[in-house]
Amino acid sequence: MKVGCPILYIVVPCFNEQEALPESHEKLSKLLQDMISKGSIDGKSKLLYVDDGSRDDTWQIIDRLVNENNHVAAVKLACNSGHQNALMAGLAAAADYCDFTVSIDADLQDDITVIPQMVERFQDGCDIVFGVRRERKTDTWFKRTTAAMFYRMMNSLGVSTIENHADFRLMSRRAVLALLDYKERNLFIRGIVTNLGYKTDCVYYDRSARLAGESKYPFKKMMNFAIDGITSFSVKPVRMVFMMGVLFLIIALIMLIYVLTAVFMGRSVSGWPSLILSVWLVGAFILMGLGIIGEYVGKIYTEVKNRPRYNIDTTIGFDKE
Ligand code: UDP
């Protein structure tokens, strides 16, 4: 790695971002130019857009940008593979050409003006620099509370995440290569990155509102993401089911004593309410347990299949090695 003037690739996953992309691009390319002219990054640095199977004009816009500007490269995924996979595709493509990457969402809700600070930390020897939101006033109340709940739950389940850090982060080439070694299909990148073990640091910023267009993370996708995050990193839910089983065994023993005394005292006909209650309760917990176990079995299934994460359709605008 050339210390002093390293090559930066800014990786931007885009899914149906035709409204936000032109403005985002303008801001990002200006920032890139500034950093190049200041000499903090190499002139071969680029913006790398990953089109995650958009159904609008996102790819046409990207294609135009690549033709107009030789600081733009792009990867087009053959179909929508999800934010995390699109990000991986971008990082994997970038790793061949750059010394370090910065990943950021296309809507620029994260403050790009802290990128130079991130670069400074990188030059001080950090492999990973996390962008952390100081406050999220511009997110809806719902998004803020669910996110806070999620981070709290993750931490109580023993998954190390950095609170209020999404996927806005700087990663050195070797950190990216290490990340790419995680071959799992159920990706929760921000959980893996904290486990890589390299020197890390944080920079802080205020999160702003989406530039344009609407969130590509509807409630259902958010729920799936949270479930993936928990079940990919923690086996505690399974242990909870087991502990629940133990608890039920104890209750069953108490019930047995209760029933026996009832029989000896000649009250054996009664007890229908407690019986029917137990039947329902036990049934409910068995179903819940099966649901959780099913989640893990499903994970094993997808891991075992070992399918590729994504298929690249085209790549354009890269420098020939
Ligand atoms: N995104 C993607 N594929 C998807 C969904 C989202 O590449 O299937 C991208 C999207 O274009 C954006 C980023 O992931 O750049 C984050 O999405 P968004 O801003 O909609 O999420 P939010 O900020 O609302 O959580």
Ligand code: MG
């Ligand atoms: Mg966003």
